[in-house]
Every structure is written in C-alpha cells, then in structure tokens.
Amino acid sequence: MFNARNLFVALLAASTLATASLSPALAEKKKEFNIAWTIYVGWMPWPYAAESGIVKKWADKYGISIKVTQINDYVESINQYTAGKFDGVTVTNMDALTIPAAGGVDTSAIIMGDYSNGNDGVVLKKGKTLADIKGQKVNLVELSVSHYLLARGLETAKLSEKNIKTVNTSDADIVAAAKSPDTTAVVTWNPQLLEVKAEPGATLVFDSSKIPGEIEDLLVVNSATLKDNPELGKALVGIWYETIALMKDQSEKGKAAREAMAKLSGTDLAGFETQLKTTFMYYEPKDALAFMTGAELPKIMDHVRTFCFDHNLLGENVKSKDAVGISTPTKALGSTTNVKLRFDPTYMKMAADGKL
Structure with missing residues (x-):
C-alpha cells in the first residue's frame, strides 16, 4: 500500500x-x-x-x-x-x-x-497466534488503519490495547524496524507486509481478510x-x-x-x-x-x-x-x-x- x-x-x-x-x-x-x-x-x-x-x-x-x-x-x-x-x-x-x-x-x-482483503496484517516474531501478542511492544503507524486493524484483532482475541504497548513507526521505517532483534510484533500493509512476514521466524497472525469490508x-x-x-x-x-x-x-x-x-x-x-x-x-x-x-x-x-x-x-x-x-x-x-x-x-x- x-x-x-x-x-x-x-x-x-x-x-x-x-x-x-x-x-x-x-x-x-x-x-x-x-x-x-x-x-x-x-x-x-x-x-x-x-x-x-x-x-x-x-x-x-x-x-x-x-x-x-x-x-x-x-x-x-x-x-x-x-x-x-x-x-x-x-x-x-x-x-x-x-x-x-x-x-x-x-x-x-x-x-x-x-x-483490503489481506493487504494489512499483524506479524509476530514471538508467538504463533494473536493471543500471544499480550504484553508485547507493537510497532505500527499509530492512528492509521494499521492501528484500527490491531484494535479489531485484539477484540477477537479477547484483548484490548491495554494489553500491549504501541510504538509509533513510520511506514518508511517499518521494514527496518521489523529486522531489529528488539522488535517482536509489527502491524503494516503491503508491500511492506510482504517483506515483514518473510523474515525468519515471523508468523502472520491476523490480517484484514478477517474483517472483510472494513x-x-x-x-x-x-x-x-x-x-x-x-x-x-x-x-x-x-x-x-x-x-x-x-x-x-x-x-x-x-x-x-x-x-x-x-x-x-x-x-x-x-x-x-x-x-x-x-x-x-x-x-x-x-x-x-x-x-x-x-x-x-x-x-x-x-x-x-x-x-x-x-x-x-x-x-x-x-x-x-x-x-x-x-x-x-x-x-x-x-x-x-x-x-x-x-x-x-x-x-x-x-x-x-x-x-x-
């Protein structure tokens, strides 16, 4: 995107x-x-x-x-x-x-x-399901549709934004941030999402196809x-x-x-x-x-x-x-x-x- x-x-x-x-x-x-x-x-x-x-x-x-x-x-x-x-x-x-x-x-x-039918997604390097995001810092463009996607995803996992900490990261920097050992959770959109989810150990745990039409x-x-x-x-x-x-x-x-x-x-x-x-x-x-x-x-x-x-x-x-x-x-x-x-x-x- x-x-x-x-x-x-x-x-x-x-x-x-x-x-x-x-x-x-x-x-x-x-x-x-x-x-x-x-x-x-x-x-x-x-x-x-x-x-x-x-x-x-x-x-x-x-x-x-x-x-x-x-x-x-x-x-x-x-x-x-x-x-x-x-x-x-x-x-x-x-x-x-x-x-x-x-x-x-x-x-x-x-x-x-x-x-968006999968163009936006949540990727974890530590965890295999969205529920595993609890307690993690999440890199994303705050107040963007990435943020909206995360909020909607958290609802499905019976979590809220109180359970995570967002780290505002520009779309231009999100791929580099994802490569950092300190980064464990990322929300972004294509084409950056394609790169982020291709990182070793990365798992796409939620994407916009789960909230069709939103x-x-x-x-x-x-x-x-x-x-x-x-x-x-x-x-x-x-x-x-x-x-x-x-x-x-x-x-x-x-x-x-x-x-x-x-x-x-x-x-x-x-x-x-x-x-x-x-x-x-x-x-x-x-x-x-x-x-x-x-x-x-x-x-x-x-x-x-x-x-x-x-x-x-x-x-x-x-x-x-x-x-x-x-x-x-x-x-x-x-x-x-x-x-x-x-x-x-x-x-x-x-x-x-x-x-x-």
Missing part, C-alpha cells in the same frame, strides 16, 4: 480547515474539475485512465474537463481536498471520516472501489460540488468502470493495462498482481452497489467511528461518536443535523443499470 495508509495525526488539519466547506467556490455550476490521487494498488486505475484517454472520453461526453492529479503524500492529498483545492480525492473510509468530514467538509463517497478504498467528492454538477459524478463513475474492466481483463490488452499501472506505481507486473490478490476489487458496479446499500456498511462504519472517537480522531473537544453524522443508504449514524459523510450510490446504480 506504499504510503497510502499513513494517517498519523493528520487530524490536526481538520480543526484548522473546518470552515473550508463554507467556500462558495465549492458550490456552483462549473466545467473544470480536479481529482487528487495517491499511489496504492486499488487507485492506480486513475492515472492509467488519464494517460490512456479514458478520462477525456468521459469528460467530453458530459461536456466537462477533469484533471487527475497525483499527490506524493496521502495525508496531504486529503488535507488539500479538505481545504477546497480539489473536487475529489482517493481515500479510505476511516480517513474520509476523520479529516474532511470531521473538519466540516460535507463529503460524498460515490465509488466503493475495493477493500478497510475500504473510496473515491469521494465534495457534496455541494456534486449536487450542482451531477455530470461530474456520471463521468467519474464511467471512467472508473471502463478502466477496471481493463484491470480485470486477462487478455494481452488487460495485461498491458496492468503493466502500465504497475509502472505508474513504481513496481513491476508481478509485484502489482501480488498486491491485487489481497485486494477485493469491486469490478462490477452491481457488486459495489450491493455492498454500499447493504446492511453491513452501517455496522462497519459504527466500528470505524467508535475507534476514531476512542482515539480522539474526531476532534479535541468532541464529546460523542455521534458528533459527525454519517449517511448510508440503509441507516444514518450519529447527528442528523451535522451529516458530513455520505455514502451515495446514485452513480454506481446508473452504471449498474447501464444508464451512464
């Missing part, structure tokens, strides 16, 4: 950007849009679509212009979106809640792209911008499904597309496909739609918001996990007067129905 999951203390931006949603520039009819993305296996269709002409094709269809911009730092991409510099951004469900939504920017998830990778857009410019939603969803059809295609054409995506992400085809194996891609709009409109999503987001509140990620003075409202097609969570994160299936349904 490269650096695309490093939330660490990014919430600091939320309090200072809380007025960004009030910017009139975000709520108007317009023709030019800019979407930010960062390197991660599940988001590589975006730069490929831009380079191959798929972005232009769909933008032209709806009479608009869409720029797809790479930001080298994941957290910075979300901060810039929150500040109104981008109309949309690639982001996890947890970070969509804790940065733009908690920062006051009404945000809509219009594409449910994939979920670490989601989304495309979100500013809700006001989307409301005033539905053409943007139609074009983005059209771009996405045309491109991931190529990603899935096992012909030479599909292989060439994956090779290009791999190169854009800094790896080779073998490395890219290894990461794809532990990423549950929603290749068909009907499948993404079924998940977004199903009964599991509200339960998942309740787990996520509980973790975020317990770790002070919804804001310094927030008194309840209900402070930030979350709207899903089947159930609303939290405040009904402060809904800031919306799971909007409108455009995926249009794709599923062949109406784009």
Whole structure:
C-alpha cells in the first residue's frame, strides 16, 4: 500500500480547515474539475485512465474537463481536498471520516472501489497466534488503519490495547524496524507486509481478510460540488468502470493495462498482481452497489467511528461518536443535523443499470 495508509495525526488539519466547506467556490455550476490521487494498488486505475484517454472520453461526453492529479503524500492529498483545492480525492473510509468530514467538509463517497482483503496484517516474531501478542511492544503507524486493524484483532482475541504497548513507526521505517532483534510484533500493509512476514521466524497472525469490508478504498467528492454538477459524478463513475474492466481483463490488452499501472506505481507486473490478490476489487458496479446499500456498511462504519472517537480522531473537544453524522443508504449514524459523510450510490446504480 506504499504510503497510502499513513494517517498519523493528520487530524490536526481538520480543526484548522473546518470552515473550508463554507467556500462558495465549492458550490456552483462549473466545467473544470480536479481529482487528487495517491499511489496504492486499488487507485492506480486513475492515472492509467488519464494517460490512456479514458478520462477525456468521459469528460467530453458530459461536456466537462477533469484533471487527475497525483499527490506524493496521502495525508496531504486529503488535507488539500479538505481545504477546497480539489473536487475529489482517493481515500479510505476511516480517513474520509476523520479529516474532511470531521473538519466540516460535507463529503460524498460515490465509488466503493475495493477493500483490503489481506493487504494489512499483524506479524509476530514471538508467538504463533494473536493471543500471544499480550504484553508485547507493537510497532505500527499509530492512528492509521494499521492501528484500527490491531484494535479489531485484539477484540477477537479477547484483548484490548491495554494489553500491549504501541510504538509509533513510520511506514518508511517499518521494514527496518521489523529486522531489529528488539522488535517482536509489527502491524503494516503491503508491500511492506510482504517483506515483514518473510523474515525468519515471523508468523502472520491476523490480517484484514478477517474483517472483510472494513478497510475500504473510496473515491469521494465534495457534496455541494456534486449536487450542482451531477455530470461530474456520471463521468467519474464511467471512467472508473471502463478502466477496471481493463484491470480485470486477462487478455494481452488487460495485461498491458496492468503493466502500465504497475509502472505508474513504481513496481513491476508481478509485484502489482501480488498486491491485487489481497485486494477485493469491486469490478462490477452491481457488486459495489450491493455492498454500499447493504446492511453491513452501517455496522462497519459504527466500528470505524467508535475507534476514531476512542482515539480522539474526531476532534479535541468532541464529546460523542455521534458528533459527525454519517449517511448510508440503509441507516444514518450519529447527528442528523451535522451529516458530513455520505455514502451515495446514485452513480454506481446508473452504471449498474447501464444508464451512464
């Protein structure tokens, strides 16, 4: 997952950007849009679509212009979106809640792209089951999805964070830390996870396939911008499904597309496909739609918001996990007067129905 999951203390931006949603520039009819993305296996269709002409094709269809911009730092991409510099951004469900939504920017998830299905994991050098982690120091990127994965794993082992001690370690340093004799427990994501679990004596004791659907990778857009410019939603969803059809295609054409995506992400085809194996891609709009409109999503987001509140990620003075409202097609969570994160299936349904 490269650096695309490093939330660490990014919430600091939320309090200072809380007025960004009030910017009139975000709520108007317009023709030019800019979407930010960062390197991660599940988001590589975006730069490929831009380079191959798929972005232009769909933008032209709806009479608009869409720029797809790479930001080298994941957290910075979300901060810039929150500040109104981008109309949309690639982001996890947890970070969509804790940065733009908690920062006051009404945000809509219009594409449910994939979920981590083994890309994130807990590795022990001392112990063979997750229960053996009790009493150990655990190296991980604190307050990231690694931290969330650990917390959810501990629940399954009838443990809590009180039973371990976390050691904040950047994603850039996690592999080196894992090699240290003093390090006995590590939580990380691919491609670092591949290296960490290959260490002699290392055992993967828990991974994200055990909490399917909980670490989601989304495309979100500013809700006001989307409301005033539905053409943007139609074009983005059209771009996405045309491109991931190529990603899935096992012909030479599909292989060439994956090779290009791999190169854009800094790896080779073998490395890219290894990461794809532990990423549950929603290749068909009907499948993404079924998940977004199903009964599991509200339960998942309740787990996520509980973790975020317990770790002070919804804001310094927030008194309840209900402070930030979350709207899903089947159930609303939290405040009904402060809904800031919306799971909007409108455009995926249009794709599923062949109406784009």
